[in-house]
Structures are given as C-alpha cells and as structure tokens.
Amino acid sequence: MNSTNLTTADGVPLKTSLRRAQRRHRLKAVLLVTPLFAFLLVAFVLPIMDMLTRSVDNPEVITYMPQTAEALIAWNGDGLPGEAVFAAAAHDLAKGSRERTIGHVASRLNYEKGGMRSLVMKTARKAKKWESGPYRELILAADKRWREPDVWLLIKRQSAPYTLSYFLSALDLRHGSDGSIESKPAHMKIYVDLFMRTLWMSALITALCLLLGYPVAFLLATLPMRQANLLMILVLLPFWTSMLVRTTTWIAILQSQGVLNDLFVWTGLIDDANRIQMIYNKTGTIIAMTHILLPFMILPLYSVMKTIPPSYMRAARSMGATAFTAFRRVYFPQTLTGIGAGSILVFILSIGYYITPALVGGQSGRFITNFIAYHMQQSLNWGLAAAIGSLLLGVVIALYMLYNRLIGIDNMKLG
Numbered sequence: 001m002n003s004t005n006l007t008t009a010d011g012v013p014l015k016t017s018l019r020r021a022q023r024r025h026r027l028k029a030v031l032l033v034t035p036l037f038a039f040l041l042v043a044f045v046l047p048i049m050d051m052l053t054r055s056v057d058n059p060e061v062i063t064y065m066p067q068t069a070e071a072l073i074a075w076n077g078d079g080l081p082g083e084a085v086f087a088a089a090a091h092d093l094a095k096g097s098r099e100r101t102i103g104h105v106a107s108r109l110n111y112e113k114g115g116m117r118s119l120v121m122k123t124a125r126k127a128k129k130w131e132s133g134p135y136r137e138l139i140l141a142a143d144k145r146w147r148e149p150d151v152w153l154l155i156k157r158q159s160a161p162y163t164l165s166y167f168l169s170a171l172d173l174r175h176g177s178d179g180s181i182e183s184k185p186a187h188m189k190i191y192v193d194l195f196m197r198t199l200w201m202s203a204l205i206t207a208l209c210l211l212l213g214y215p216v217a218f219l220l221a222t223l224p225m226r227q228a229n230l231l232m233i234l235v236l237l238p239f240w241t242s243m244l245v246r247t248t249t250w251i252a253i254l255q256s257q258g259v260l261n262d263l264f265v266w267t268g269l270i271d272d273a274n275r276i277q278m279i280y281n282k283t284g285t286i287i288a289m290t291h292i293l294l295p296f297m298i299l300p301l302y303s304v305m306k307t308i309p310p311s312y313m314r315a316a317r318s319m320g321a322t323a324f325t326a327f328r329r330v331y332f333p334q335t336l337t338g339i340g341a342g343s344i345l346v347f348i349l350s351i352g353y354y355i356t357p358a359l360v361g362g363q364s365g366r367f368i369t370n371f372i373a374y375h376m377q378q379s380l381n382w383g384l385a386a387a388i389g390s391l392l393l394g395v396v397i398a399l400y401m402l403y404n405r406l407i408g409i410d411n412m413k414l415g
Contacts (some may be wrong), residue, residue, distance in 0.1 A: 010214040040147060048393070054386035058163035061110035061155060064101045065092040069159035072152070081152055083136050089134040089155075090127050097124035111381055112165060112175075113154055119145050127383055150177050166387035191388065199369070199395070202350040208290045209297040209346050210339065217338070218303035222310070235298050243292060248357050250288040254278040254360070276279075280362030288360050289350055291367060299343040304338030340407050368392060 067088035075081040096102025102124045109116035130138055139146050157175060158165070166179060168174055172189040176182040183189075194334045210229045216235065220228050238246060253259045261275045270276065278284055308331065316326035354369045361367070368388060375385035 011306045013153040019260055022104075032091070051386045051389050051393075054382055055166050055390045056164065057162055058108075058158060061158045062161055063132060063156075063157075064096050065089070065104050068092045068155065072159060074155065074158040075152070075157070077149070077153055077296045080136075080147065080149060083134060085152070086136040086139050087133060092128060092138060093120070093124040094127035094130065097128050107380075109147050109154060109158060110388065111384065113151075113157065115145070116151070116154070119143055119151070121182055152372075153179070155179065166383040169384055169392070170387040170391055192366070194366075194371060195391070195395070196355055198351060198367045198369070201282065201348050203291050203364075205287070205293060205350045206297075206343050206347045208286070209294050210343060212290070213294055213301055213342065214335075214339075215295035215300050217305055220298070220302045221305035221308070230300075235295055238292070238295060241356060244359075246292060247288055250284065250291070253359060254284055254287065279360055280365070282361070282365040284360035284362070285357050285365035285367075287357050291355060292356060293346045296345050300341040300345065304335055304341075308334050325335065336407075340403070344400070344403055347399070351392065 007340075049326055065088075066289055068085065069084040071088040072081065075085060077399035093102060102120060106117040106223070123139060123146070126138075126142050135345060142156065145151060157163075165175065169386060170191050172184045172192045174184050206344075210251045216231075220235070221230055222230065249259075254280075255261070256275045260278065261270075264270045264276070265272050278287070284287065312330050313326050313333075316321065316330045321329070351367075353367060353368055354373055357367045358370050361370070369392075372385045372388050372392075375388070
C-alpha cells in the first residue's frame with residue numbers, strides 16, 4: 001500500500017495527523033517556556049535595556065530649554081553668544097520657573113559643572129519679572145558667571161538628546177573648555193580606583209574561598225555518608241540565616257571592643273591599648289564576604305569531587321606514586337571544572353555585593369556597587385549610576401568571555 005494513502009482510525013491522512021501532532025507538541029513546548037521567557041524579559045532584559053538607555057539619555061536641556069538649544073546651534077562657540085540666544089534663554093528660564101521644570105535643567109547642568117544649579121535657579125527667578133529686553137544685559141547683570149563662555153558651551157553641549165558625559169564621569173574623564181576629552185583633577189578621581197579595588201578584592205575573596213573551600217569539599221567527598229551529611233548541614237547552615245544577621249554578627253566579632261580583640265587581649269597576644277582595627281576597612285569586607293560566599297565555592301567543588309572514583313588514587317599509589325604526587329597528577333586535574341565553576345560564581349557574586357561592604361567596609365572597603373546605590377538613592381544622578389552599572393556589566397561579560405576562551409564554559413560543572 002502507498003504510504004501517502006495511509007490514514008488514521010478517524011480517516012485523516014497519516015501525514016496530516018503527524019503534522020498536527022508535531023504542531024501540538026511545539027505549541028506545548030512554547031507554552032511551557034513562555035513563563036520563563038516572560039520572567040527573563042521583565043526581570044533581566046528590560047532592566048538592562050533601561051539601564052543602558054539611561055546611561056546615554058540626555059533629555060533635560062532640549063526638553064525644558066528648547067528655544068535656547070535651537071538658538072545655540074548657530075553659535076560657533078567664540079566669545080559670548082548673540083542677543084537671540086540670550087532672548088531664548090530668558091524665555092525658557094522664565095517659563096521653566098513658572099512651570100517648575102527648570103530644576104531638571106539646573107540639576108543636569110550641575111552634574112557637569114559645580115554651581116550651575118544655583119546659577120540657573122537664581123536667574124530663572126529673576127527672569128519671571130522681565131517684561132522686555134535687551135535680555136543680554138539683563139542676564140549678564142543677574143550673575144557674572146553668565147559672562148563665562150564655558151557656561152554657554154556646556155549648555156550647548158548638553159542640548160544634544162544623547163550624551164557620553166555619564167560614561168566619561170564614570171571613567172574619571174570630562175569635557176574640557178574646548179570640548180575635548182581630558183582627565184579630571186586628581187582630587188576628583190574616584191571611580192577608576194573603585195573599579196580596581198572592587199576587582200582585586202573580589203579576586204582575593206575568590207582565592208580565599210578556594211583556599212578554605214577545597215579541603216572542606218574534599219572532606220565532604222571522602223567521609224562516610226553519615227559524617228558527610230552532618231558536615232553538609234553545617235555548610236548549608238548559613239543559607240538558613242539572614243545575610244544581614246551574619247554581617248552584623250561580624251561587626252560584633254571584629255570591632256575594637258569585639259569578641260576577637262577581647263580574645264587576643266585575654267591570651268596576651270596584644271595589650272588593651274593596641275587593639276586591632278578589623279572592621280570598617282578592607283579587612284572587615286574581605287573576612288565577612290569570604291564567610292558569606294564560602295558555600296558557593298564548596299558546593300560546586302563537592303559536586304565534582306563526589307564523581308571522582310576513589311580507585312583512581314589507590315591505583316596511582318599502587319604504581320609507586322606518593323600521596324602528594326597522586327593528588328597533584330591524578331585527583332587535582334579532575335577537580336578543575338569544579339574550581340572553575342566555583343571561582344566564576346564567587347567572583348561574579350562578590351563584584352555585585354552591596355550590603356556587606358556598606359555595613360563593614362567603611363571608606364576603604366566599599367565597592368563600586370555602593371556608589372551606584374548612592375547615586376540612585378541620594379544624589380539622584382541616575383544617568384551616572386546607569387553608566388557605572390553598564391561598565392560593571394561590561395567588565396563581567398569580558399571576564400566571562402575570557403574564562404570561556406581560556407577554560408571553556410562547556411567544561412564548567414555545577415553539579
């Protein structure tokens with residue numbers, strides 16, 4: 001019988017029935033994946049896109065001082081602009097003061113040049129009372145700072161709908177008076193040092209977690225099941241305690257009058273007048289974060305070590321290898337996938353930590369994430385916070401790609 005004439009029990013051609021079944025299976029697969037896709041879209045993709053957009057978005061001047069922005073297009077930047085620009089600025093300042101929108105412009109310009117907020121707000125209040133020109137004389141008389149060409153160059157530069165100023169600030173750079181990019185003065189450079197501090201402290205925390213976690217994972221993998229389960233409960237116990245509680249506990253332990261210093265004084269290692277400062281600095285951040293992130297190193301290592309047959313080590317010993325040689329040449333290479341998984345997990349988590357450095361880090365132990373939170377919550381410079389966050393995301397992606405090139409993400413095992 002020709003296969004094209006085959007039918008199902010209800011008389012439908014077999015090929016048609018198979019196509020319908022395949023469509024139903026594909027539809028079910030799509031419906032099963034849709035909630036996960038929606039979650040990733042809402043909780044991951046959209047926030048990242050919004051962050052990237054905010055890091056270059058620059059709507060304040062062009063939205064609330066549109067006439068000034070348009071008038072400045074024809075100005076070549078030499079000396080002071082003409083009467084048309086001053087008239088447009090007076091109109092925009094007066095309108096912005098009446099509608100209470102000029103504060104957005106003042107804050108935006110103040111991010112680029114200190115004192116611009118007071119200048120703009122002061123002039124805007126006076127502009128409401130002006131009935132006619134000449135506006136050049138009125139604005140110059142309102143504040144002598146309007147006589148500086150740099151002020152008008154700043155307004156012209158910030159009239160563009162998009163800007164790289166936030167990224168320049170995040171890299172301790174700025175626009176010079178002639179529009180060129182230059183380095184900020186030494187006393188204003190903070191973010192590059194913070195990036196470097198965050199990276200090297202995260203690397204140190206990762207190394208300490210590996211140093212402490214490897215023996216624990218090895219012990220878990222080699223102990224009998226009953227003892228291993230008990231030890232695993234102790235490893236997982238921190239997950240059952242609030243991270244805030246664990247961090248504040250370290251404050252009680254590490255402070256000058258804390259448990260550890262009291263123990264040192266009691267044993268005679270130090271005298272009461274020379275207590276060690278281990279909190280509100282880099283030391284406190286490193287100790288607290290190593291404790292918090294240690295389970296994230298132990299668990300991937302344990303999952304890999306558990307799959308290594310003990311007979312491999314016994315075979316190496318039976319062939320004349322010492323215990324150290326057998327470990328170095330047989331056992332350790334097989335745990336590299338767990339080391340890679342635990343290291344990249346701990347490193348990426350530590351880069352993005354916020355609460356622990358904020359509580360125990362003081363000034364010298366804070367991470368770049370603490371300044372992202374500062375600009376989001378206090379200075380309200382969301383553009384700069386988004387630019388710093390975008391750079392941090394770029395660093396993480398670059399490190400991930402480097403890891404994939406050197407080791408290979410396919411070789412990473414989390415369980």
